[in-house]
Amino acid sequence: MSHRIRFEGLDEVFECRNNESVLVAMERLGLAVVPVGCRGGGCGVCKVRVLDGWYHTGKMSRAQVTEQEEREGYALACRLYPDGPLVLQAIGKLVRVT
Amino acid sequence: MALTGVLRPGFVQIRVLDMKEALTHYCDRLGLFEVSREKDGRVYLHAMDEFDRHSVILREADQPGMDRMGFKVRTEHDLDLFEKRLRDVGMEVEHVEAGEQPGVGRRISFVAPTGHRFDLYAEMEQSALPPMTHNPDVMQVDPKGMGVQRFDHCLLYGDDLDGTERVFVEALDFEVSETVTAPDGTRIASFLTCSNKAHDLAIVRHDEKGKFHHASFLLEDWSEVGRAADIITRYNISIDIGPTRHGITRGKTIYFFDPSGNRNEVFAGGYSYYPDNPRRNWDADEVGKAIFYYERVLNDRFMGVVT
Ligand code: FES
Ligand SMILES: [Fe+2]
Numbered sequence: 001m002s003h004r005i006r007f008e009g010l011d012e013v014f015e016c017r018n019n020e021s022v023l024v025a026m027e028r029l030g031l032a033v034v035p036v037g038c039r040g041g042g043c044g045v046c047k048v049r050v051l052d053g054w055y056h057t058g059k060m061s062r063a064q065v066t067e068q069e070e071r072e073g074y075a076l077a078c079r080l081y082p083d084g085p086l087v088l089q090a091i092g093k094l095v096r097v098t
Numbered sequence: 099m100a101l102t103g104v105l106r107p108g109f110v111q112i113r114v115l116d117m118k119e120a121l122t123h124y125c126d127r128l129g130l131f132e133v134s135r136e137k138d139g140r141v142y143l144h145a146m147d148e149f150d151r152h153s154v155i156l157r158e159a160d161q162p163g164m165d166r167m168g169f170k171v172r173t174e175h176d177l178d179l180f181e182k183r184l185r186d187v188g189m190e191v192e193h194v195e196a197g198e199q200p201g202v203g204r205r206i207s208f209v210a211p212t213g214h215r216f217d218l219y220a221e222m223e224q225s226a227l228p229p230m231t232h233n234p235d236v237m238q239v240d241p242k243g244m245g246v247q248r249f250d251h252c253l254l255y256g257d258d259l260d261g262t263e264r265v266f267v268e269a270l271d272f273e274v275s276e277t278v279t280a281p282d283g284t285r286i287a288s289f290l291t292c293s294n295k296a297h298d299l300a301i302v303r304h305d306e307k308g309k310f311h312h313a314s315f316l317l318e319d320w321s322e323v324g325r326a327a328d329i330i331t332r333y334n335i336s337i338d339i340g341p342t343r344h345g346i347t348r349g350k351t352i353y354f355f356d357p358s359g360n361r362n363e364v365f366a367g368g369y370s371y372y373p374d375n376p377r378r379n380w381d382a383d384e385v386g387k388a389i390f391y392y393e394r395v396l397n398d399r400f401m402g403v404v405t
Contacts, residue, residue: 037403039336041115042162042359045403059115061359061405062160 003082007033008051008089016082021058022048023077034090039078045092046077053086101172103180103271104292107251107299108170108222109152109199110313112360113159113405117141119357120156127329128315128362129243130154131227134200142200145315146237147229147247150222151201154249154313162358162405164310167252167299168205168217169270169292177220181206183269196221210265212256213307218270244326244364246315251297253311253363255304255404262301263288272299275371276346276378278385286382289346296347296368302401309404312353312361319366320350326364330354338399344368345391346380360405 002015005022012033016025023046027036037045044064050073057070058079065074074091114120121141124130130143133152142152150170157165171177181191184206194205194217203221210216230238256262263285266272275296278287289297302311317323323341330337330352338361340352351365380388386395 035398035402037399038355038359038361038405040162040355040357040359042355042405043403059358061115061162063163064161 003053004085005082006085006087008087016086019081021078022080022082022086022088026077034077035092037078037092041076041079044076047074047092048077048080049074049089049091050080051087051089054083055086056081056083101293103171103176104218105170105172106293107167107249108150108219109155109168110249110252111140111155111157111165111167112310112313112356113162113165113358114156114356114360115158115160115162115358117156117158120158123335123356124154124156125242127243127333127335128364129241129245131239131242133225136200140199144225144227145246145248146227146239146241147316148249149224149228151225152199152222155199162310162356162360163308164214164252164254164313164360164405166207166215166217167254168219169298170222171218171220174203174220177204177206177218180218180270184208184265187265187269189265189269208265210256211258211261212254212301214254214256214262244315244317244329245322246317246364248316250295250314250316250365251299252313253300253302255302255309255311256307257303257305258307259285259288259301259303263290266290266299273371273373274377275375276380278346278380278382278388280382286385287346291371294370294372296349296371304401304404310360311404312363314363314365317364317366323350323352323364323366327352338403339390339393339397342393343391345384345388346378348391358405361403 001018035045037043041060133142143154189208192207196204201223205217205219207217272290276289290299336355338353347368349365349368
């Protein structure tokens with residue numbers, strides 16, 4: 001079973017497997033919609049906002065997603081597990097070094 | 099005379115989001131051994147080639163990162179001397195009672211200008227499973243996972259790099275073995291040693307205080323780095339980069355993340371440092387080679403992903 005992930009304003013649509021985080025699915029498919037950091041809910045670079053859809057999350061650093069933000073649909077893509085199709089907005093940034 | 103004063107990095111206390119996942123990672127994958135779990139929830143771990151009781155302390159918290167890093171000094175008397183010298187360079191020094199960590203004597207503690215807390219201590223109980231000393235075999239127990247030999251160093255990110263460097267050099271007798279410098283002369287990275295190793299502590303300039311880049315563990319050689327990479331892929335551990343080599347320190351390395359997003363390194367090799375060696379410096383426009391010698395470019399994660 002997999003779920004369709006769409007980012008607002010982007011044409012790219014991809015499928016995320018059950019029990020697979022949105023970030024890992026994106027990476028596995030060779031897409032680069034959201035920056036990839038620690039993949040462990042710690043660094044915050046993969047931050048997104050869920051605009052629509054059902055989901056659950058794993059543990060995320062409180063320094064990256066506050067309780068308030070969590071209620072407003074913010075999540076870390078590496079800890080975001082879809083329970084149905086999702087529409088997301090990319091938030092996280094990674095400083096470019098080159 | 100062998101080493102005096104500050105001997106080596108002795109422990110690092112790391113915050114993790116989930117203790118069970120963290121223990122699988124640090125014990126089964128890296129190969130640390132669990133020493134004890136205390137009432138406050140902290141779990142103490144030991145690497146197979148260390149004589150002291152523990153070197154890694156895990157604490158469950160709602161945000162990952164590093165709580166503190168401890169350096170072992172040679173004598174009790176050194177603690178008093180360093181306390182005075184730390185105060186002389188403007189550090190506030192706190193006392194941590196003996197036993198705050200099981201088996202550890204009194205500590206002195208200060209927050210460096212980059213916002214990181216460091217402890218110094220002279221006494222730690224010996225491990226119940228230390229390396230052998232009588233007709234010593236190369237190992238006392240079979241290695242697990244990557245089979246890391248010891249906790250080796252940390253790389254930390256913070257704003258006042260010059261301030262922290264000054265404290266370690268002026269108050270604690272560290273030497274700066276290697277640096278990265280911007281065209282305007284600003285120091286971007288500083289590699290500090292208190293020993294014969296290329297580094298015992300590294301600091302990179304960063305706009306936020308108190309950030310943790312990685313804790314590093316020693317392997318024996320390049321083939322063990324390759325085997326660590328096999329384990330990383332086999333168990334789907336979050337990889338950062340490598341196996342590769344650092345231009346700085348020349349260590350052969352692999353970077354990856356624990357399940358809470360804290361970066362780890364396992365590495366082998368690196369040059370020997372002597373205090374009469376001239377300092378090595380890299381220009382900022384060669385920083386790719388300095389950090390990742392084979393790729394010759396930084397990945398975006400190196401500068402931007404910390405806990
Ligand atoms: S990649 Fe670090 S929090 Fe998601
Ligand atoms: Fe390192």
